[in-house]
Amino acid sequence: MYRFVTWLNTAFLVISAIFVVLMMLHVTADVLLRSVSNAGIIGTLEVVSYYYMVCAIFLAFGYVEMHNEHIRVDLFVQQMPRSAQVVLYILACLAGFVFFGLLAWQSMIDALRATASQETIMSNFLFYVWPSRWALPIGFIGCLLAILCNLLKSVTRWRAL
Amino acid sequence: ETNFIANSFYDAEHPLSKFGYVEWADTVREISGGDLNPEVYTGTVLLAPRASLQGARDNIANVANIAAVYTPSELPVANAVQELGFNYSDPLTAIFAVADFSIHNEVQQKEWADNGIVYLGAYATPPYILFCSKPVRTLEEIKGKRIRTAGSSVSKWVEEVGGIPVNVPSSEMYTGLERGTLDCATNAANDLIDRSLWEVAPYTTELSTGMYWSGPEWGFNAGFWSGLTTTQRKQLMDATAHAMSSMVVNYLARSNAALDEAKAKGNEIYQPSAELMASVEAFREKVLGDIYTVAEDKYGVADGMSLIDDFRFTYAKWEGLLENVDRTDIDALDAIARKEIYGTLDPATYGVN
Amino acid sequence: MSNLDIGIVGTLVALGLIALRVPIGVSLGLVSIGGIAAMFNVNVAFGMISATPFEYVGQWELTAAPMFLLMGFICSSTNMTKGLFEALRLYLARLPGGLAIASVGACAFFAAAAGSSVATASAMSRIAVPEMLRNNYDKGLATGTIAASGTLGSLIPPSVLLILYGVYAKVSVGQLFMAGFIPGVLSALVYMAMIMTRVKLKPSLAGTVTEYPTKEEKRAALKTIWPLPVLIFSVLGGIFSGVFSPTEAGAIGAFVAAVIAALRGSLTWIAIKSALRDTIVAATGIFVILIGSVFFTRFLALSGLPAAFSDAILGISSEPWWIFLAVTVIYVVLGMLIDSIGLLLLTLPLILPLVHGAGLDPVWFGIILIKLLEIGLVTPPVGLNVYMIKGALGNLVTLPEVFRGVGWFIAMDFLTLIILMLIPGLSLWLPTLAYR
Ligand code: NA
Ligand code: NA
Numbered sequence: 001m002y003r004f005v006t007w008l009n010t011a012f013l014v015i016s017a018i019f020v021v022l023m024m025l026h027v028t029a030d031v032l033l034r035s036v037s038n039a040g041i042i043g044t045l046e047v048v049s050y051y052y053m054v055c056a057i058f059l060a061f062g063y064v065e066m067h068n069e070h071i072r073v074d075l076f077v078q079q080m081p082r083s084a085q086v087v088l089y090i091l092a093c094l095a096g097f098v099f100f101g102l103l104a105w106q107s108m109i110d111a112l113r114a115t116a117s118q119e120t121i122m123s124n125f126l127f128y129v130w131p132s133r134w135a136l137p138i139g140f141i142g143c144l145l146a147i148l149c150n151l152l153k154s155v156t157r158w159r160a161l
Numbered sequence: 162e163t164n165f166i167a168n169s170f171y172d173a174e175h176p177l178s179k180f181g182y183v184e185w186a187d188t189v190r191e192i193s194g195g196d197l198n199p200e201v202y203t204g205t206v207l208l209a210p211r212a213s214l215q216g217a218r219d220n221i222a223n224v225a226n227i228a229a230v231y232t233p234s235e236l237p238v239a240n241a242v243q244e245l246g247f248n249y250s251d252p253l254t255a256i257f258a259v260a261d262f263s264i265h266n267e268v269q270q271k272e273w274a275d276n277g278i279v280y281l282g283a284y285a286t287p288p289y290i291l292f293c294s295k296p297v298r299t300l301e302e303i304k305g306k307r308i309r310t311a312g313s314s315v316s317k318w319v320e321e322v323g324g325i326p327v328n329v330p331s332s333e334m335y336t337g338l339e340r341g342t343l344d345c346a347t348n349a350a351n352d353l354i355d356r357s358l359w360e361v362a363p364y365t366t367e368l369s370t371g372m373y374w375s376g377p378e379w380g381f382n383a384g385f386w387s388g389l390t391t392t393q394r395k396q397l398m399d400a401t402a403h404a405m406s407s408m409v410v411n412y413l414a415r416s417n418a419a420l421d422e423a424k425a426k427g428n429e430i431y432q433p434s435a436e437l438m439a440s441v442e443a444f445r446e447k448v449l450g451d452i453y454t455v456a457e458d459k460y461g462v463a464d465g466m467s468l469i470d471d472f473r474f475t476y477a478k479w480e481g482l483l484e485n486v487d488r489t490d491i492d493a494l495d496a497i498a499r500k501e502i503y504g505t506l507d508p509a510t511y512g513v514n
Numbered sequence: 515m516s517n518l519d520i521g522i523v524g525t526l527v528a529l530g531l532i533a534l535r536v537p538i539g540v541s542l543g544l545v546s547i548g549g550i551a552a553m554f555n556v557n558v559a560f561g562m563i564s565a566t567p568f569e570y571v572g573q574w575e576l577t578a579a580p581m582f583l584l585m586g587f588i589c590s591s592t593n594m595t596k597g598l599f600e601a602l603r604l605y606l607a608r609l610p611g612g613l614a615i616a617s618v619g620a621c622a623f624f625a626a627a628a629g630s631s632v633a634t635a636s637a638m639s640r641i642a643v644p645e646m647l648r649n650n651y652d653k654g655l656a657t658g659t660i661a662a663s664g665t666l667g668s669l670i671p672p673s674v675l676l677i678l679y680g681v682y683a684k685v686s687v688g689q690l691f692m693a694g695f696i697p698g699v700l701s702a703l704v705y706m707a708m709i710m711t712r713v714k715l716k717p718s719l720a721g722t723v724t725e726y727p728t729k730e731e732k733r734a735a736l737k738t739i740w741p742l743p744v745l746i747f748s749v750l751g752g753i754f755s756g757v758f759s760p761t762e763a764g765a766i767g768a769f770v771a772a773v774i775a776a777l778r779g780s781l782t783w784i785a786i787k788s789a790l791r792d793t794i795v796a797a798t799g800i801f802v803i804l805i806g807s808v809f810f811t812r813f814l815a816l817s818g819l820p821a822a823f824s825d826a827i828l829g830i831s832s833e834p835w836w837i838f839l840a841v842t843v844i845y846v847v848l849g850m851l852i853d854s855i856g857l858l859l860l861t862l863p864l865i866l867p868l869v870h871g872a873g874l875d876p877v878w879f880g881i882i883l884i885k886l887l888e889i890g891l892v893t894p895p896v897g898l899n900v901y902m903i904k905g906a907l908g909n910l911v912t913l914p915e916v917f918r919g920v921g922w923f924i925a926m927d928f929l930t931l932i933i934l935m936l937i938p939g940l941s942l943w944l945p946t947l948a949y950r
Contacts, residue, residue, distance in 0.1 A: 064794075122233060
């Protein structure tokens, strides 16, 4: 399971990286085209914010958790004995599991609802956003799996990660 | 005593918040003798514009202003009617006509109910006019201009006259105009002063590119509304009739004052040339010609003709009702609204499931 | 329990969870969900979860954040700063503390390319600190210089913190960028003056520089400095001339950085991969906190705590000096514990009503706020910049050594802060010049 989750989240990171590169290229192309021909690429704002940005950020949640790169405050806990550290780490994992679990649950409902109504946003043209809604539950589930792995690892090795 | 949360996503000083929510809340307390106590949130702290509908449906706010243009897929009927925004330019008639229509048209009523909200009153913005960094008075001058537009029918017209419609957030209008990534923005005249656009857009053209009214200014959570007493519902209707009148009169006054202020600061306020105006008229005709099909094909309305014709009929009715009324007399407008719109409703049953 | 009580308890619980090493975003988010469910009901809490993350992350203005991060990480992963630092080092070799002064200057230049302080500190620490230590510089001075100068990254534009502040406070990001420039340069000059004075008084701090570069060496070094100035010029020039907006500038900056790196032959596959990975990890880390703090903001707003808090402060006085004093104390205390972005988003709903209440210019206040947040990046116990440097240098230095070295710089930060509070023109002159 651990290997599968690592593989999955690394795959998500790669997809996320592709969206970051796309974001850079798309905006640059829009600016270049605009300065040459006065008219840019239609829908740059919509695609960049509702697709590239949303996918790049949410899909990487699991990778960040997997590698314990969520921003946290280590200072007080470092002074404590090892078993207290492990217990607190388990607490943090449970807190994360509940939080991302709630997010996953609700965003899944939202994604289903958005898909059913073929959700669009206000724009100068018809612009569907429902597909990118799915980046949230997918990213959060990746994150939940990563928390489970870290939790198991921490318990079996009896060491805070 | 009933405490409840009221949310308007505009800043506290914006007329739609100031008169529609802050002043309205005072009126509600006054009329109900303190029995109804709205706690008003303004700005996006509680709900962002796009989240308002969902926020009212989920009871995050018990009542909220909901701009239907932000959620076209949830509110197709309201958005279909908004397609006519380019065709009208009098907010005073619009606010009452829209409220009347939105409360009485069955198709529109069903849409509110399906979304879990109760429609109590309307808003209508002054016409969106052009604020430009260079003069734009003629068809020649508008060619190639990058114009920030809000909504699809305006952007189609801009394209038709050779301009380039651009979508940027309102927060970027100022820098866009200043730095030249935008040539014009379209907004209600008060934004010239309220968003400091006069600093970067010294040339205003009083060309109406449409006004906005879609969605309720007061959209109540359906469950909360049903839980109120008949008396409370009646009190809210009375307060709302007054607030709509006060809001539209003050909004218009603010807009006109803003144009004067801008002029005093040395800005140019132009009228569009005859040929530019003619192109607007021609486009309006075209919109009317297409509107039934647009309502049906783009928004999935079953009977586009009956929906649109009902709206146009209601609008014409209000043009008649307001013909001999002092356009600045809030109490007179209030009285007409109470009689014509809310007088036909039974507070014991309206919006109650 | 009244809503206000729930607000106070919730704040304490959130701080407690943060102290117990629960991720900051998770702590803020969980408390908000629980608190809102307690004040209203579970539906309202779920409604907030449903309405917030997608809409918030999908904001056009925020796309600048990952793009500026990417630009900074491309610079550091391809060693783009090295040439400039070498040149400064050679030219300033004879000044007292020349290497440290060169480091401050290089940080300032890097800051004009990178969007965040931590990016600036991490990039410069690997280049400058080993060089200073090799020349027997005092460890505290060497590391303190970089930790403190790294904070220029958020003051000198572009700056992720300023973007976040601008979007939240509805202030023009372009104006904020202009406003941060002079205060950033001022901070750098104050650091330099302090270094020079200290080394004059105690030459042993600056070790023994034995290098006396020849004119040829100096001329040769000049040829390698171009990448960073070119990058900065294209980003700032483009914003200034209206070719692109400050939001678009991030993507352009990242692209230009990649092109420059490719021209220099340093855009290796490894460099690309590490820049992308670091960008995504940093951006996602920030956005987790961001989502948590947007929740927390709603929770606080619904509890009525911000209004009660600002009433209490304004009840004492609404004179600017009092507001500044209150704000300074709040940020210095909280800044010891909470990282700058989290703190900014956590406190804005509490602080903005104060700013409006006292009638302060939000652009000016934004700059003061960033300076205060930057101080928090180097104060113990939680000083992200200090941790970054310790992380980059491993066993070369200890944490207490770095914190000790930073002390002098914090004193200078307070001096700069007072100057900025006394002379609003330092922050507001450039924006009024650029935006009339
Ligand atoms: Na910077
Ligand atoms: Na700190």
